[in-house]
Amino acid sequence: MAGPLAGIKVVEMVGLGPCPFAAMMLADMGAEVIRIDRKTSNAANPYPVLGTRFDVLARGRRSLALDLKNPAAKDVVLSLLEQADVVIEGFRPGVMERLGFGPDLCLARNPRLVYGRVTGWGQHGPLAQAAGHDLNYIALTGMLAAIGRLESPPPPPLNLLGDFGGGGMMLAFGVVCAVLEAKNSGRGQVIDAAMTDGAALLGAMIYGLRAFGSWSLERASNQLDGGAPFYDSYACADGKYVTIASLEPQFYAELLQLAGIDDAAFSQGDAATWPAMRERFVRLFASHPRAHWCALLEQTDVCFAPVLDMDEAPAHPHNTARATFIEVDGVVQPAPAPRFSRSTPGPVVPASPPGADSAAILADWGFDAAALDALRTAGVI
Numbered sequence: 001m002a003g004p005l006a007g008i009k010v011v012e013m014v015g016l017g018p019c020p021f022a023a024m025m026l027a028d029m030g031a032e033v034i035r036i037d038r039k040t041s042n043a044a045n046p047y048p049v050l051g052t053r054f055d056v057l058a059r060g061r062r063s064l065a066l067d068l069k070n071p072a073a074k075d076v077v078l079s080l081l082e083q084a085d086v087v088i089e090g091f092r093p094g095v096m097e098r099l100g101f102g103p104d105l106c107l108a109r110n111p112r113l114v115y116g117r118v119t120g121w122g123q124h125g126p127l128a129q130a131a132g133h134d135l136n137y138i139a140l141t142g143m144l145a146a147i148g149r150l151e152s153p154p155p156p157p158l159n160l161l162g163d164f165g166g167g168g169m170m171l172a173f174g175v176v177c178a179v180l181e182a183k184n185s186g187r188g189q190v191i192d193a194a195m196t197d198g199a200a201l202l203g204a205m206i207y208g209l210r211a212f213g214s215w216s217l218e219r220a221s222n223q224l225d226g227g228a229p230f231y232d233s234y235a236c237a238d239g240k241y242v243t244i245a246s247l248e249p250q251f252y253a254e255l256l257q258l259a260g261i262d263d264a265a266f267s268q269g270d271a272a273t274w275p276a277m278r279e280r281f282v283r284l285f286a287s288h289p290r291a292h293w294c295a296l297l298e299q300t301d302v303c304f305a306p307v308l309d310m311d312e313a314p315a316h317p318h319n320t321a322r323a324t325f326i327e328v329d330g331v332v333q334p335a336p337a338p339r340f341s342r343s344t345p346g347p348v349v350p351a352s353p354p355g356a357d358s359a360a361i362l363a364d365w366g367f368d369a370a371a372l373d374a375l376r377t378a379g380v381i
Helices: 018-028 071-083 095-099 103-109 134-139 160-185 195-202 204-212 249-259 271-285 290-297 317-322 358-364 369-378
Strands: 009-013 032-038 062-066 086-089 114-119 189-194 231-235 241-245 304-306 325-328 331-334
Touching (some): 009 018, 009 071, 018 032, 018 114, 018 160, 062 071, 062 358, 071 103, 071 369, 086 160, 114 160, 160 195, 231 271, 241 290, 249 290, 358 369
Parallel strands (some): 009 086, 114 189
Antiparallel strands (some): 241 304
């Protein structure tokens, strides 16, 4: 096992969204992460990709499928948690307790255990037991209201801010922090990672700008939200798009110089000139296809990039030079990040089908042949 987290043992109680994303990040960095899938489930699968090689969030770890309704399965899980450094889960508050794996019990069995929990609303608060999804969580933080055009409702920014940025990444960060602390204190603890908390934290700079008086609550009226014509996306002659982010005066001056604009009326610091500036930019970028603008503006200080779709992005020369995308079992996907100069993680392996590694995992974690036969006979595995 290679990577900066080599030697760290993690048990993942399989769920959706942020928890598997955090587990993927930990496994990408070399941690041994065991997925505990349910052997049987009556719930309809909303995502057919789950359990297949296309389930990128499940890469890098083996799967143990257990019948968690069988009392003997509880002993199996607790045995694993006694040996683990970390357990992570993403269920509603109280579910793990009802399953018999609440933090009090687990920490009593393993006082060094780091117990990571990620939910939308957090473990307490008026909304803690309510259902929700990424869009709801970021709506509560003030960040969704800041995204989009003034004439339209705020658009869903995929599920990047809540599920993955505010949820999964914050859980992974919390796990690493708590593991480091446990090495000094000898004691584990519980991590309460709420997507509302994490998404709000991602907006720290914007809240600072608002308090300073330099951020308007009106969408598309600020420099970073599409209000400034020199920080926006534009359509090209071929229907494709480019981005301009010439915030600094020297970058803006280079944009005007390369674009052949010498009209002194376009003052970057005077918002009154922005509507006319935007009209000029709209006409300018629509006059040539995207490839023209790439040839003219890429690798300059204009702060430019083409808007690539998910089929185009892996083939861009910069992404290929950095191996930003990899192919695993025929599936193109983002590579692990960040990069390390010395403790380089090993090759990425595809997701295991649920339960494919049950016997091997239990054998590796100390269950002998007789114990495995008994678990099979009881229908636990």
